[in-house]
Amino acid sequence: MSGRILLVEDDDRLAHYVGKGLAEANFTVDRAGNGRDGLFLATDSDFDVVILDRMLPGMDGLSVLKAFRAAGIATPVLMLSALGQTDDRVEGLTAGADDYLGKPFAFAELLARVQALMRRGTNGGAQRLSVLRCADLELDRLSRQVRRGKRKIPMQPREFRLLEYLMLHEGEVITRTMLLEAVWDYHFDPGTNVIDVHISRLRRKIDDDEAQPLLHTVRGAGYRLSADD
Amino acid sequence: MTVRRLFSSTIAGLGIAIFLLQLLSSGAAIYLLRTQMQGIVHADRTRQVHDLRDDLLAAYYDNGYEGLHRFIAERRGSVSNPSIFVVLTGPDGTLFSNVPARPRGVPFDRPGIVHLPQAGGEPHDALALGTKLPQGKELIVGVMTVTERGFDLAFAEAIGLTLTLTVVLALLSALLLGTVISRRVRAIADTAEALGSGNFAARFPSEDIGDGFDHLRRQMNLMAERIDMLVKQLHTVSGALAHDLQSPVARLRASLDTALAVETSEPAAEALQLARTDAEALQLMLTAALELERLESGTIEDRRRKIALGEVVEDLTELYEPLAEQSGIALTWQVEPAHVFGDRELLSRALANLIDNAFKYGGDRIALDCRVEGPWAVVEVADNGAGIPAGDRARAVDRFTRLDNARTRPGAGLGLAMVSAVAQLHGGALELSGGDVSDPGGLTATIRLPCG
Numbered sequence: 001m002s003g004r005i006l007l008v009e010d011d012d013r014l015a016h017y018v019g020k021g022l023a024e025a026n027f028t029v030d031r032a033g034n035g036r037d038g039l040f041l042a043t044d045s046d047f048d049v050v051i052l053d054r055m056l057p058g059m060d061g062l063s064v065l066k067a068f069r070a071a072g073i074a075t076p077v078l079m080l081s082a083l084g085q086t087d088d089r090v091e092g093l094t095a096g097a098d099d100y101l102g103k104p105f106a107f108a109e110l111l112a113r114v115q116a117l118m119r120r121g122t123n124g125g126a127q128r129l130s131v132l133r134c135a136d137l138e139l140d141r142l143s144r145q146v147r148r149g150k151r152k153i154p155m156q157p158r159e160f161r162l163l164e165y166l167m168l169h170e171g172e173v174i175t176r177t178m179l180l181e182a183v184w185d186y187h188f189d190p191g192t193n194v195i196d197v198h199i200s201r202l203r204r205k206i207d208d209d210e211a212q213p214l215l216h217t218v219r220g221a222g223y224r225l226s227a228d229d
Numbered sequence: 230m231t232v233r234r235l236f237s238s239t240i241a242g243l244g245i246a247i248f249l250l251q252l253l254s255s256g257a258a259i260y261l262l263r264t265q266m267q268g269i270v271h272a273d274r275t276r277q278v279h280d281l282r283d284d285l286l287a288a289y290y291d292n293g294y295e296g297l298h299r300f301i302a303e304r305r306g307s308v309s310n311p312s313i314f315v316v317l318t319g320p321d322g323t324l325f326s327n328v329p330a331r332p333r334g335v336p337f338d339r340p341g342i343v344h345l346p347q348a349g350g351e352p353h354d355a356l357a358l359g360t361k362l363p364q365g366k367e368l369i370v371g372v373m374t375v376t377e378r379g380f381d382l383a384f385a386e387a388i389g390l391t392l393t394l395t396v397v398l399a400l401l402s403a404l405l406l407g408t409v410i411s412r413r414v415r416a417i418a419d420t421a422e423a424l425g426s427g428n429f430a431a432r433f434p435s436e437d438i439g440d441g442f443d444h445l446r447r448q449m450n451l452m453a454e455r456i457d458m459l460v461k462q463l464h465t466v467s468g469a470l471a472h473d474l475q476s477p478v479a480r481l482r483a484s485l486d487t488a489l490a491v492e493t494s495e496p497a498a499e500a501l502q503l504a505r506t507d508a509e510a511l512q513l514m515l516t517a518a519l520e521l522e523r524l525e526s527g528t529i530e531d532r533r534r535k536i537a538l539g540e541v542v543e544d545l546t547e548l549y550e551p552l553a554e555q556s557g558i559a560l561t562w563q564v565e566p567a568h569v570f571g572d573r574e575l576l577s578r579a580l581a582n583l584i585d586n587a588f589k590y591g592g593d594r595i596a597l598d599c600r601v602e603g604p605w606a607v608v609e610v611a612d613n614g615a616g617i618p619a620g621d622r623a624r625a626v627d628r629f630t631r632l633d634n635a636r637t638r639p640g641a642g643l644g645l646a647m648v649s650a651v652a653q654l655h656g657g658a659l660e661l662s663g664g665d666v667s668d669p670g671g672l673t674a675t676i677r678l679p680c681g
């Protein structure tokens with residue numbers, strides 16, 4: 001995946017680290033060290049995703065975001081904040097951010113979220129499909145039934161939502177935090193590998209006794225549902 | 230409750246003060262009236278006695294004893310008053326009298342009070358004056374003061390009536406005053422409560438009357454203004470601190486990640502991995518401490534609404550159920566419908582903290598119970614692990630406290646402090662129990678929240 005990313009972050013070393021990581025993942029990164037420059041760059045050229053720090057010298061992240069949206073810039077914005085609090089999250093999201101990530105974060109988490117935002121434009125059609133498919137795995141969102149080939153797989157409601165989310169983001173790396181937020185609507189770490197156990201239970205249901213595994217673990221990042229390894 | 234008691238005592242005090250003041254003023258008025266009336270009546274009586282004596286003496290000087298007798302018998306002039314008495318005595322005894330016996334101690338210079346013996350009854354008081362006549366005779370005249378007794382009775386009645394009225398009026402005014410005061414004070418107390426629970430934007434309504442209450446409100450508003458400013462400053466400082474501290478830690482972790490990604494020798498990779506684990510723990514502690522700070526200061530946004538506590542519990546058990554199955558722990562739950570006015574995210578987080586603790590330090594059973602106890606919605610997380618000794622339970626809720634048996638395990642030591650802060654933010658409390666004689670082993674953490 002490639003694309004142009006605008007990184008608005010005042011901390012040089014963090015910006016360097018994030019920028020380097022994104023470049024390694026094949027993104028082109030432009031950086032602004034303060035809100036005013038960020039706003040200028042964003043209005044000047046097209047970006048696929050904007051990563052915006054909440055606390056910036058001069059013009060703070062929220063004001064920059066509001067100015068973006070007021071100027072009609074619809075680019076997806078991932079907001080970063082040292083105050084990884086749920087109320088800040090709500091404030092950020094209502095101000096027009098598309099996703100919110102509290103510092104400290106693992107780079108894998110940031111990357112997964114940037115990729116998810118990037119795909120939203122191209123992959124948006126899946127949101128409206130009533131039947132989701134991945135290889136011979138089929139999920140019917142209306143009758144709420146799941147099949148692998150000819151085998152019908154009974155699902156509990158939460159398992160269904162978990163699989164649905166993974167299938168909607170087929171091929172993308174999904175982190176544990178993203179799953180917790182999307183499937184359970186929790187914005188905290190429930191501790192010990194809680195999500196891993198849910199995933200392995202789901203994996204047993206869909207991948208056991210199958211020649212081709214679909215649910216993959218991405219070391220140090222999360223999970224990916226796809227037909228290829 | 231104490232406020233209410235303070236009020237009732239204030240009202241009672243006010244009532245007593247008003248009562249005493251009213252009683253004093255009415256009493257003074259009655260006393261003055263009585264003294265004046267008595268003065269007037271006394272003067273009238275004195276004049277009557279003088280008139281009577283003068284009339285009788287005139288009759289005596291004109292016609293001697295015979296004239297005197299006739300004057301009395303005919304009951305003319307001043308003698309016509311039925312309450313007068315006349316006694317004429319000679320050296321050999323009483324010559325004339327219209328009373329049973331001669332009163333004793335009659336003054337001769339000016340009218341004075343004497344006891345007048347009555348036939349078979351209490352002696353009457355009378356105002357009497359004696360006059361010495363020739364041949365050793367004495368003329369005693371007087372007026373019975375029966376009406377004064379009537380006066381005293383009337384005054385006693387007046388005092389009784391005044392007393393009753395005073396009590397009623399004092400009660401009424403105390404009640405009125407008390408209501409007015411308590412209403413004003415309650416308005417102030419409500420605002421103070423809002424301030425106390427973290428709403429630093431709350432202000433006391435100022436009416437610009439210029440009385441004591443207004444002064445109090447204005448001063449308290451100034452105080453609230455100052456608190457608001459300080460809290461905002463603190464908020465900014467702690468936010469900046471988070472930014473300043475978390476970024477270096479994040480960079481540290483990032484650098485370690487970068488170093489780990491490069492192929493290195495086994496011992497170096499091991500050391501780097503250890504450093505990375507510590508950096509991660511440091512980040513977690515920093516985040517937890519800052520979040521706790523915000524929870525305890527009540528400066529987080531209020532997103533409370535009416536939620537079903539049972540659903541919060543069920544969602545969480547559903548989250549942990551696979552983990553319990555995998556770890557061979559029996560996770561059971563019992564849910565009664567209970568509603569609270571709360572923040573789902575924060576309550577879930579607090580409960581998750583308790584459940585996570587039970588997984589880490591508990592035994593092989595975890596039981597969740599959600600029920601209603603009077604005005605409280607109660608959630609209980611009970612395990613059958615080692616528990617916490619009764620003496621250590623209070624300390625376990627403190628910040629950064631890690632009990633000895635937990636020291637070797639990962640954790641920031643902020644868990645229970647955070648749960649307690651969440652409970653308090655909702656007007657409730659966290660209680661730890663278990664490990665007692667009745668319930669040997671295990672820890673029961675109970676969150677009590679007011680029903681919404």
